[in-house]
Amino acid sequence: MFILSLTYVKSTEEADRFMAPHMDWVNVGYDRGMFLASGRKNPRTGGLILARGERAELEAYVAADPFTVEGVAVYEVTEVAVTRTASGLEALKD
Numbered sequence: 001m002f003i004l005s006l007t008y009v010k011s012t013e014e015a016d017r018f019m020a021p022h023m024d025w026v027n028v029g030y031d032r033g034m035f036l037a038s039g040r041k042n043p044r045t046g047g048l049i050l051a052r053g054e055r056a057e058l059e060a061y062v063a064a065d066p067f068t069v070e071g072v073a074v075y076e077v078t079e080v081a082v083t084r085t086a087s088g089l090e091a092l093k094d
Helices: 012-017 019-031 055-063
Strands: 002-008 035-040 046-051 073-079
Touching: 002 012, 002 055, 012 019, 019 035, 019 046, 055 073
Parallel strands: none
Antiparallel strands: 002 046, 002 073, 035 046
């Protein structure tokens, strides 16, 4: 599993300008079976996506995010070897 942590490097107003295409990109990530969960950070400094797949594929997909393309946010991609989960979250295990 991977944690895709995005941090805004421009204002939230600038992020809002690209939110619709970013959300289209997020929806395609779910449709492709890569994304498991996502949401905004609180306070609103970026967001977080739980993902699965191959690192190279995820990094290429992150590079195509409108937030990345427009320089609104940067991503940190962290791989996690999930060994234990709460009941109902077994799909998060490798």
